[in-house]
Amino acid sequence: MRKIVLAAAAALAFQTAASSAFAAEEVKPMEHHWTFDGILGKFDKQQLQRGFQVYKEVCASCHSLNYISFRNLADIGYSEDQVKVIAAEYQVTDGPDENGDMFQRPARGSDHFPKPFANEQLARMSNGGALPPDLSLMTKARPDGPNYVYSLMMGYKDAPPKGFELAPGMSYNEYFPGHQIAMPQQLMDDRISYADGTKPTAAQLSEDVTAFLHWAAEPKLEVRHATGIRVLLFAFLFTVLAYLYKRRLWSRIEH
Ligand code: HEC
Numbered sequence: 001m002r003k004i005v006l007a008a009a010a011a012l013a014f015q016t017a018a019s020s021a022f023a024a025e026e027v028k029p030m031e032h033h034w035t036f037d038g039i040l041g042k043f044d045k046q047q048l049q050r051g052f053q054v055y056k057e058v059c060a061s062c063h064s065l066n067y068i069s070f071r072n073l074a075d076i077g078y079s080e081d082q083v084k085v086i087a088a089e090y091q092v093t094d095g096p097d098e099n100g101d102m103f104q105r106p107a108r109g110s111d112h113f114p115k116p117f118a119n120e121q122l123a124r125m126s127n128g129g130a131l132p133p134d135l136s137l138m139t140k141a142r143p144d145g146p147n148y149v150y151s152l153m154m155g156y157k158d159a160p161p162k163g164f165e166l167a168p169g170m171s172y173n174e175y176f177p178g179h180q181i182a183m184p185q186q187l188m189d190d191r192i193s194y195a196d197g198t199k200p201t202a203a204q205l206s207e208d209v210t211a212f213l214h215w216a217a218e219p220k221l222e223v224r225h226a227t228g229i230r231v232l233l234f235a236f237l238f239t240v241l242a243y244l245y246k247r248r249l250w251s252r253i254e255h
Contacts, residue, residue, distance in 0.1 A: 027174060027175050027177075028144075029144050029147040029148040029150070029151035029152075029175055030147060030150065030151045030154070030175075031147060032146070032147050032150050032151075032207065034146055034211065034214075035047065035211070036146075036211070036214065036221055039225055039228050039229060039232075040225065040229075041221070041225060042222055042225075043076070043211065043215055043221065043222065044211070045076050045077040046077075046196060047207075047208050047211050047212075048076040048077070048208075048211055048212050048215050049076055049077060049078070049195075049196070050194055050195075050196060050198060050204075050208040050212075051208035051209045051210070051211050051212025051213070051215075052073065052076065052212050053192065053194065053195060053208075054187070054192065054205050054208055054209035054212070055135070055209055055212055055213070057192045058186055058187070058191060058192065058205075058209075059135065059186070059209065060113070060116060061116055062116055062123075062126075062127065062132040062183070063116065063132045063133070063134065063135045064113065064115040064116060064134045064135070064136075065112075065113045065134065065135055065136050065216060066112060066113070066115070066134050066136050067112075067134075067136035067137065067216070068112065068113055068136060068216050069109070069110060069111060069112045069113075070083050070086060070087035070107060070108070070109045070110075070111060070112075070113070071083055071109035071110060072219065073086060075215070075219055076212075076215060080109075083109050084108075084109060087106070087107040087108055087109055087111060088106040088107065089106075089107075090106070090107040090111075090113070090114050091104045091105065091106060091107065091114070092104070092105065092106075092107045092111050092114050116132075127182055127183075128169040128170075128182050129182070130182030130183070132183065135213055135216070136216050136217065137216075137217045138213055138217065139210070139213050139214040139217045139218075140217045140218065145214065145217070146210050146211070146213075146214050148175065149209075149210045149213060150206050150207060150210045151174075151175040152173060152175050152176060152181075153186065153187050153202075153205075153206035153209070153210070154187075154202065154203065154206050155173045155174040155175035155176070156171055156172070156173050156174075156185035157172045157173070157174060159172070160172035160179070164179070166180060167180060169182070170182060171183070171184050171185060187202050187205040187206050187209070188202050189201050189202050191205060192205070
């Protein structure tokens with residue numbers, strides 16, 4: 001009996017110590033409703049375009065999007081001409097030319113988004129030593145990805161809770177493991193104004209950019225869902241046919 005009491009006390013003490021030290025305990029991200037949830041889920045192209053605008057005007061100054069080329073944007077509803085115009089806003093390095101020199105030219109549809117920093121050292125130097133990760137596969141790289149990215153964007157607190165030692169240059173974020181993040185808060189109300197007139201609240205910006213990043217990570221989501229539905233339909237029809245056939249077969253046999 002005494003042993004049990006002691007063990008319970010020790011467990012309690014351990015738990016209290018762990019939570020008061022703000023250890024990297026798991027924080028469940030907020031549950032958010034997404035248009036792409038569930039087997040019938042689809043992307044909302046208008047939302048993806050807004051999310052792209054957020055990426056372009058806010059995130060792209062620190063984060064690359066290595067796996068996406070400009071022509072992929074046709075997928076989210078831009079025409080070929082619009083893709084050309086978007087691409088031409090960027091300069092990419094090409095070459096070497098006949099003199100062996102690299103040169104800059106406006107990007108084309110087949111080019112990938114240019115990286116914001118020439119190399120990792122520069123990226124770290126500009127971000128207090130931390131490296132802004134590539135965002136192409138981010139929603140797949142984190143558990144419960146879309147909910148996590150949304151929560152991360154919305155999870156900043158002006159001041160850390162009492163007793164939390166925040167290192168200089170770091171921000172407190174409720175959803176980042178360990179709560180100290182080298183990325184300052186990015187999305188607040190009216191950070192950008194939307195081309196389609198949607199009200200740019202922090203929540204709207206966060207939702208849109210997350211949807212866009214999820215499309216970047218899984219552009220074939222809708223095809224996958226459609227295949228899933230076909231497989232289910234096939235399995236259902238097959239079961240019905242098998243059942244009917246069985247009935248027919250057995251009806252000929254005298255019981
Ligand atoms: C000023 C530079 C900067 C901008 C702008 C920026 N980030 Fe970051 N981001 C960072 C840095 C630095 C890190 C690494 C943080 C760390 O490891 O502490 C990071 C990390 C992240 C992570 C990964 C978190 C994890 O779990 O590891 C995500 C997701 C992210 N940023 C999304 C975004 C989105 C979306 C935007 C645009 C709305 C954005 N960031 C804009 C600098 C930036």
